[in-house]
Amino acid sequence: MSGTIGFIAWNTFREAVRDRVLYNLIAFALLMSGAAILVGQISIGIERLVVVNLGLTAISLFGVLIAIFIGIGLVSKEIEKRTLYTVLSRPVQRWEFIVGKFLGLAGTLVVNTSFMALGVFAALLYISRHFEAADGWVLVALYFIVLQFLILTALTLLFSAFSTPIESAVMAFSLFVVGSFAEDLRGFAAMAQGSVHRLATVAAYLVPNFSALNVISSVAHGQPVAVQLILANTVYALLYAGAAVCGAVLVFEHRNLK
Amino acid sequence: MPAIEILGLQKTYHVGFWRKQPKLALRPLHFVVEEGEIFGFLGPNGAGKTTTLKLLMGLVFPTAGSARILGREINDPRMKAQIGFLPEQPYFYDYLTARELLEYYGALSGLEPRNRSQKIDQMLRRVGLADAAGVQLRKFSKGMLQRVGIAQAILHDPKVLFFDEPMSGLDPIGRREVRDLMEELKHEGKTVFFSTHILSDAEALCDRVAIIHQGELRGVGAVADLTSSVEGKVELVWQGNSAPAALTALGAECHITGNTVRAVVLEGKQDAAIDALRRERLRIISVTPVRTSLEEYFVRKLQPSQAAAGVRP
Numbered sequence: 279m280s281g282t283i284g285f286i287a288w289n290t291f292r293e294a295v296r297d298r299v300l301y302n303l304i305a306f307a308l309l310m311s312g313a314a315i316l317v318g319q320i321s322i323g324i325e326r327l328v329v330v331n332l333g334l335t336a337i338s339l340f341g342v343l344i345a346i347f348i349g350i351g352l353v354s355k356e357i358e359k360r361t362l363y364t365v366l367s368r369p370v371q372r373w374e375f376i377v378g379k380f381l382g383l384a385g386t387l388v389v390n391t392s393f394m395a396l397g398v399f400a401a402l403l404y405i406s407r408h409f410e411a412a413d414g415w416v417l418v419a420l421y422f423i424v425l426q427f428l429i430l431t432a433l434t435l436l437f438s439a440f441s442t443p444i445e446s447a448v449m450a451f452s453l454f455v456v457g458s459f460a461e462d463l464r465g466f467a468a469m470a471q472g473s474v475h476r477l478a479t480v481a482a483y484l485v486p487n488f489s490a491l492n493v494i495s496s497v498a499h500g501q502p503v504a505v506q507l508i509l510a511n512t513v514y515a516l517l518y519a520g521a522a523v524c525g526a527v528l529v530f531e532h533r534n535l536k
Numbered sequence: 537m538p539a540i541e542i543l544g545l546q547k548t549y550h551v552g553f554w555r556k557q558p559k560l561a562l563r564p565l566h567f568v569v570e571e572g573e574i575f576g577f578l579g580p581n582g583a584g585k586t587t588t589l590k591l592l593m594g595l596v597f598p599t600a601g602s603a604r605i606l607g608r609e610i611n612d613p614r615m616k617a618q619i620g621f622l623p624e625q626p627y628f629y630d631y632l633t634a635r636e637l638l639e640y641y642g643a644l645s646g647l648e649p650r651n652r653s654q655k656i657d658q659m660l661r662r663v664g665l666a667d668a669a670g671v672q673l674r675k676f677s678k679g680m681l682q683r684v685g686i687a688q689a690i691l692h693d694p695k696v697l698f699f700d701e702p703m704s705g706l707d708p709i710g711r712r713e714v715r716d717l718m719e720e721l722k723h724e725g726k727t728v729f730f731s732t733h734i735l736s737d738a739e740a741l742c743d744r745v746a747i748i749h750q751g752e753l754r755g756v757g758a759v760a761d762l763t764s765s766v767e768g769k770v771e772l773v774w775q776g777n778s779a780p781a782a783l784t785a786l787g788a789e790c791h792i793t794g795n796t797v798r799a800v801v802l803e804g805k806q807d808a809a810i811d812a813l814r815r816e817r818l819r820i821i822s823v824t825p826v827r828t829s830l831e832e833y834f835v836r837k838l839q840p841s842q843a844a845a846g847v848r849p
Contacts, residue, residue: 292636360625364623364689367616534596
C-alpha cells in the first residue's frame, strides 16, 4: 500500500471516529446488548440464544447504518467542502483517494464492530459466568458481518461517486435489503420460466449475497460454521468489494469536480 | 521557462436532466505567466475564473486545449509536488486540529517526517495561528480558515501558487496580511497566480493581469500598459444648489441633492474643477477617487460593445 493511501485512510478513520453521531450509534448498540441481557434473563433456558441473536443483529444493523451514513458522504462531502480540491492538487492520484477512503471507512467499521462485539461477549459472560466452546462461532458470525460491511461500504462508495448522498443511501440500503434475501431470489429464479427466469437469475447473482453471510441464527443455536463456507465467503466478499471499488475508481477518474 | 502556459484551454459543460444542452464555460484561453510574477486573474462572479483554476488543478477536464505548469502537463504528479492551491472560501475537516491538518497535507505533499513538524511550527507562526494549533477547525472563524488554507498551500515550499479569491471574506486587516504575504512570496522567487474581483488588490499587487468575462479573455498585460489609455475618475462634493458653467464645460456629470452637489470628472481635470469651484467661492466637502484606471479599463472590457473586439494574449 502506498504511503498516500495510508495517509488518506488514516485521515478518514480519524474524522469518522471523532464524529459524535458515530458515538451515539455505538452507545445505542451497547444499549441493545444491555437489553439482550435483560431479555435473556426473562427467557429461561434460552438466554444464550436470545443474547447472541439480539446482540449480533444489533451490531449488523448499526454497522450497516454507519457504513451507509458515513459512506455516502465520503466523496460528496469532500467535494462540497472543497477539501478534495486541496488533496487532488497535490501528487495524489484519484484512485489512491478512493482506495484510501474505502480502507479508512472499512477500518472504522472493524474497530466499531470490535467494540460492539465486546458488549455481546460481556453479555454472554454475564449470563453464563463462563465462555463455552460454541461462543467461538460467534466470532465467525462477527467476521461475516464485517465482510458484509466491506461489500456495503464499497457499494456505497461506488454510488456516491456518481449520485447525490440521498440517492446513494437509498440505493445502498435497497441493495442491502435485496441482498439479505439473495438466496430466496435465487430460489425464485430457479423456479421461474422464460425471460423472467433469465432476468431473475441475473439479478440474483448480481446483488450481493448477504444471506450467505448471515449465520447469526445458526451460531445462536451453537451450530458450527463449515470451513469451506468461511473460505468461500471470504473470497466472495473480497472479489465483490474489490469490483465495486474498481467501479468507483473508474467513475471517479472521469468525473468533473464541479 | 514560463511558470504557466495556457494553450487554448476550453470547457463546455452539459446541463439539464433529460435534454442536455451544452454550456460554454470557457472559450479557448491563451496566455502565459512568467516565473516570479504576481499575476491577477480578474473577472466578475461567474466569469470563468474558478473553472480555469479547476482546469489547471486537474479537477475538471478540458473539452479542448492544454496547459503546462513549470513545463509539465497538468496531470503530471511531479508537477503537482511543486504547486500549492488555495480554493475559494476554503473549508477543511471539522474534527482535525490546524496542526493535524497541516501534518496530513504535508504527508500528501511528500514532506519528510523529520522536517514536517518543524515546518508546520514555522508555518503556523507565519500565518498567525501558533496559539490555535491544537484547536479543531470547526471552531475556527472564516478568517482563521483562510489562514489555514494559505498555510496548507505554501507548507511544502511550492514554486507556483494558485489562490482562488484569497481576500474573499477577510476583514481589512486580513486582506492587508494576505497582500503582504503575497509580496513576501514574490520576493522568495515564487510565482503567484490569483483570481479576484477586487480590483484595488490587483492594482496594488500584480505585475500583470488578465481580464476574463463570460468565459472569454478580454485583456492581458501589465497594469500600466493596459491602463495607459484610460483615466480614472474623481467625485467632487460641494455645498450649493447649482453647478458652475465652467464645471459643465469640463464634462462633469452633476447631480444636485438638496443643498449638496456631486460631480464626477476625469482625474486629469480634477485641479481645473477644484479651481472652478473656488472661483465661485463654493464650499468643497470632499474630493474622492471613485474609479481607478484599472477599474475604468475593467468596466470598459466588460461592456457588451467591447466583447466582439476581443484582446489577443
